[in-house]
Amino acid sequence: MTQRRPIVDALIEFQNKQPISFHVPGHKHGILSGLPQEIQSALQYDVTELAGLDDLHYPEEAINEAQLLLAEAYGAKRSFLLVNGSTVGNLAMIHAACREGDVVIVQRNSHKSIFHALELAHVRPVYVSPQWDEESMTAAAVPLKAVEEAIKAYPKAKAIVLTYPNYYGMVSYELTAIISLCHEHGIVVLVDEAHGAHFQAGAPFPVSSLSLGADVVVQSAHKTLPAMTMGSFLHIGSERVDAKRIQKYLRMFQSSSPSYLILASLDDARSYLQNYSQPDMRMFNEKRERFLSSLRMIPHLTVVESDDPLKIMLRVAHHSGYQFKQMLEKTGVHVELADLYQVLLILPLMKQWHAYPFAEIRSRLKEAVQLLEGEARKDMRVQVKTVSQVTVPELSFEEIDLTDQEWVPYTQVIGRIAAGMVIPYPPGIPLMVAGEKWTLAKVEELMNYLASDAQIQGDHRLASKELPVLQHEITRA
Ligand SMILES: Cc1ncc(COP(=O)(O)O)c(C=O)c1O
Known part of the structure; x- marks a missing residue:
């Protein structure tokens, strides 16, 4: 090496x-x-x-x-x-x-x-x-x-x-x-x-x-x-x-x-x-295992492992990942992200001589979980229905670019071409991308997500119930 x-x-x-x-x-x-x-x-x-x-x-x-x-x-x-x-x-x-x-x-x-x-x-x-x-x-x-x-x-x-x-x-x-x-x-x-x-x-x-x-x-x-x-x-x-x-x-x-x-x-x-050696890897695995085992002892906390050992997901029963993240921040622990269900931690790819304050982190995590007990419970479960599918937009990027857009109430978008993305989290898969046609099924899916606490990212003004669509459709020769 x-x-x-x-x-x-x-x-x-x-x-x-x-x-x-x-x-x-x-x-x-x-x-x-x-x-x-x-x-x-x-x-x-x-x-x-x-x-x-x-x-x-x-x-x-x-x-x-x-x-x-x-x-x-x-x-x-x-x-x-x-x-x-x-x-x-x-x-x-x-x-x-x-x-x-x-x-x-x-x-x-x-x-x-x-x-x-x-x-x-x-x-x-x-x-x-x-x-x-x-x-x-x-x-x-x-x-x-x-x-x-x-x-x-x-x-x-x-x-x-x-x-x-x-x-x-x-x-x-x-x-x-x-x-x-x-x-x-x-x-x-x-x-x-x-x-x-x-x-x-x-x-x-x-x-x-x-x-x-x-x-x-x-x-x-x-x-x-x-x-x-x-x-x-x-x-x-x-x-x-x-x-x-x-x-x-x-x-x-x-x-x-x-x-x-x-x-x-x-x-x-x-x-x-x-130069990441076998002994480095052994030490990383041991420390990680010990840390995860110590977390599993914290009441109400669930540890979910990923395919990548550097990533772990933590969930607290009856509370959203967003709530947990806020509590963790109060204890000075900053995670990579939160979603409806969990927070995501990226562990350090340590070598043998590195020290990371895992005992201290565990005690802060425990404190955050305890702080959550005083918070209103938020039982969340979004019905995610993803079917494996192959889709193509109705219009090309250039056609979208050449067409003006307007904001319309989301109850009136059926049959119109979307002018931007709408991405519910979960699942984090775009429900719509620009150039696709809004259908009744898509609007119903959006309503379901809205009703079940999913966060909607992308190009929308859903607070005022509006979505961007193209002003008129280009008719192809
Ligand atoms: C899957 C994926 N691809 C690409 C990027 C962009 O990477 P960068 O921030 O290095 O530009 C990100 C950033 O979060 C990502 O999550």
Whole structure:
């Protein structure tokens, strides 16, 4: 295992020469900064493309070596460091793999960056719905059956875009079969693996989709590895997508002044993962097991494990995840998210020498659960009915863009084309996406969700009972 961290080393070497700045950024190694001392001193490393520091967009030295090491660590044909999050990785992979007008099969509950990429790339999406998983109470994975159905209906599809794992760490056990099926039909597999950058540490973590044969995989290193916010990776797994096109779009979509702090933190995160040893893993498992066992002793608290051991869900009987989150915040514990049923915790991917105050955390969790006893009970159970289905919008992104929209009472939307998304949580799967037609069944489904305490995200003014629709329909020749 290499201990090399070329970008980190290049920055240290540069700094050791006590350089004088007559260049950007304007804080001049932090001297002019009024930020707290700790941040100010970190700014001495916030430099730009100076001698010995390479260039992210045309890498030949330290950044090139860091990217080669990254590809080696993940077993990729080629890897890229991203300074604009998985958001930019998703934009680049879809633009690189598809041309205007291409049919693309897309997991319906994708992250917004995927929807933005589809719109910007002028492709034609075919949506496939994921299944609802009763155990984790989350929208889990798209079933193989739905992908088969989509390919049968759209055999000329160019690419498929999947999310693996979901936010809660649930993975698809059919992904290998889905990838093989897509490849048999000449369909490129693009995976948003924003929540799986740490899978490469090995069992008991799930296997990365890159190892399962995906063609392009994007990971938010900042979510689960020790990288700075916005630091992400993009890996190319095959020749099915042209690396030059990926690079072209990354040059277009990423800043021309990439942050060296983010780049160095990505270099460090890759090294951290590559040197994650068996003893580290053993210690992580032991500490995690002990922590979970101690939580299981807290009355009224339910611990739900995910496919990804870094994620755990906690539920308190008769109380919503939102209520629990609020109480936890009163005790100074901040979780990743709350939904109607539970809160989600992301555990630290610790090494042997790291300490985390698990005993203290347990006692604060217990306190929060006790505080909840004084709160009004909220017995919540949304009837989630997700059927695996393949859907296409009535109108293309361009047609939607060319048409004005108006707000109408939601009782009057039947037969009209939606001008925005409506996403009930749970299940977190869009009920409507822009360009789809409101039907009586869809309106009834929305009413059910509203009546059962689901939170409705997206483009709506449901507080005043209004939804956006297109003003008039474009009639196609
Ligand atoms: C599934 C998924 N994809 C992509 C993103 C965007 O990642 P980033 O914040 O690294 O741009 C997120 C962010 O939460 C996400 O959850």
